[in-house]
Amino acid sequence: MNAQADHTPIAQPPGHVTGPSRHVVVPGELDLSHNVILYLEDITVSFDGFRALNRLSLAVDAGELRCIIGPNGAGKTTMMDVITGKTRPDSGKAFFGQTIDLTKMTEPQIAHAGIGRKFQKPTVFEQLTVFENLELAMKTDKRVRRALFARLSSEEGDRIAAVLDRIRLSGAAGRTAGLLSHGQKQWLEIGMLLVQEPRLLLLDEPVAGMTDDETERTAELFVSLAGEHSLVVVEHDMAFVEALGGKVTVLHEGSVLAEGPLADVQEDPRVIEVYLGR
């Protein structure tokens, strides 16, 4: 969004041209001047000799809804770990917008920069209520000093109420999150992403364990989020991927095997061989 408006380069200190590999890190300032929100180049990650990611390159446009598919062990989750700072790549570049170098940031810094992540296994704070889960996730100053004296403003309360509505948990706001059904926990976690107001959402198998009805509603929600946010969805459920309707990237053995609309990808003989045909 606002590709034209962002054309004026933000925070480019004059005279900072020494060292071509040095990039200026301006936390919180997302530069979308080339309309690319996530850019991975030649990312390699090895665990004890096993190459989880092998020179992976990927670019996601601002406002795009991208699906990542691939067989088990293709490196989907590792890719998310690299983007969110949980895993440091052995080599390669990872940029958020034009200027934010993800490989040099910690997990909380990346979250503040505007990347939200949903885990494969729903992880909500089980001892807290649904409302409190959202309250904690909400975009705000998250330092200790602030948390000690924080009071919920009515505007913040409204924002949480709006998200509760969107994830259809308004009636369960006061319930302990641990008592929710599996599908509701998935939705709560998505809601926790939404109150963070991220620019890029990473969603790892968001519909695992959901009923068909819930899956359908989730697809609707994601499609409505695209444009305003950028989404990267890892999923096995082909019907769901089809319902999302975005571009599909197939990962295999740590690198990109094919990319394009789902119909094209499904006809690609290499894809059929390694994944869909099995």
Add this chain to the structure above:
Amino acid sequence: MRTPFSLRLFSAMPAPARIALALFALAAFVWVPVAHLMLPADHALHLSAYWVSLLGKILCYMVVAVAMDLIWGYAGILSLGHGMFFALGGYAFGMYLMRQIGRDGSYGADLPDFMVFLAWKELPWYWTGSDSFLWAAFLAMALPGVVAFVFGWFAFRSRIKGVYFSIITQALTYAAMLLFFRNETGFGGNNGFTDFKRIFGYSITAPETRVALFALSALLLILCLLLGRYLVTSRFGRVLAAIRDAESRVMFIGYNPLHYKLFIWTLSAVLCGIAGALYVPQVGIINPSEMSPANSIEIAVWVAVGGRGTLVGAVVGAGVVNLAKTWFTVSFPEYWPFVLGFLFIAVTLFMPQGIVGLARRLFARRAASGAAPATRVGHAPEPESEPVGGPAAVKGAGA
């Protein structure tokens, strides 16, 4: 508009807690002074010096238990080295008490007796300023705080968790104990500090001094409970609970758990230090055995017995276990370790929520004969966690 801090503190507290606190204050600030100072020694309701000191000591232990509950019950970090912070506070204040002896020691010298015994000619550099009450009081807080901060920074930054963290804290207190056992360390070796004569110029054995120290301990406990209550019902407390439940999630929503853990860890150590400083003049001795690993484990047992994650449970646990210990160590001293071990196992197996959890369950069962099951399951967190000022729909759902 901002509500006054004190008002927010009390509004966050359920009515029974307010009543219990008031009764406790009444007992500590009226009953004990009257029973000890005003009633004649042969009066049936007279409280002996032994009992005032014992209760004062237990109050200090209760403060330690509350500090332990903050870190273990709410942040999920089990420390088996809290005895060290307690002892550090005790030693820091003990230095002042040693200097207050003046020339009334056995050797009649300016130096504390143990230094004369070691043939030292002057005070080591780190005893500088120890004759000042303010400096000693500051040290009693700063010393445990700094040690905890430095240790915590390295441990939490390296993401050391769970049992590994517990074992390292255990090693830490053991190492400190060995250090303090050495005469060269300058803290009296295995005898520690004792034979105190005065505090603030007043005789340390005077009944008035004893009651004053007792009242200060009670005040400290009340303040600790209020502070703890405020912390755990604030957003800070909810972040702690979140870290305990799913730390990686907390990071991905943008909190830095390191800062949160470090804050509560350091605060917990400082509270232990203050408790230690009040403990020493009431008990009259501080020696390295306070740092023994078994002592630190006992602190964890108090909290487990009372019920962790409740604050009041820590107070109850410390009281019950220490009163039992007092009775056992007088009547059957050799059996106490077995009783303590049995207590820990029994509580873990049969009463995972401790005494307070058991009481709550019994109370809820009696009260909830007609209530919906949902209110019973969510009994503990709901009343205290309801967001103040949230939308009406949320309030309705939480009630």
